[in-house]
Amino acid sequence: MKAAQRYVLALDLKDDPALIGAYRIWHQPGGPPAHVIGQIRAAGITGLEIYLTGNRLCMILEADETFSFERKAELDAGDPEVQAWEERMWAFQQALPWAGPGEKWVRMERIFDLGAAG
DSSP: OOOOEEEEEEEEEOSOHHHHHHHHHHTSTTOSOHHHHHHHHHTTEEEEEEEEETTEEEEEEEEOTTOOHHHHHHHHHTOHHHHHHHHHHHTTEEOOTTOOTTOOSEEOOOOOOGGGOO
16 A cells, blocks of 8 residues: 655646635635535545645645555546536646646645755
């Protein structure tokens, strides 16, 4: 079994203050549908936070040993409610210039760790 993991991902919102404001509202407590929250947890995600600066989003995702991005993608693809949520959110989002085809959230590479600095 693999150990619990933390991932950091990035994505941009469309650079429009009205859209950014609406995206914030969708992410307030009670904004995301309960089913979507349940599916996130069912995939093995134990913590998920999204931060915003300008139109750049940063997601910190913590997951247990059962989680994999491939399994999460498979679960999401077969779930019409999750797909509806993703489609709704895509109206606010735009892919990073270096994202692959169909890729939304892009994993960030950790380049510094104070704990390992000595």
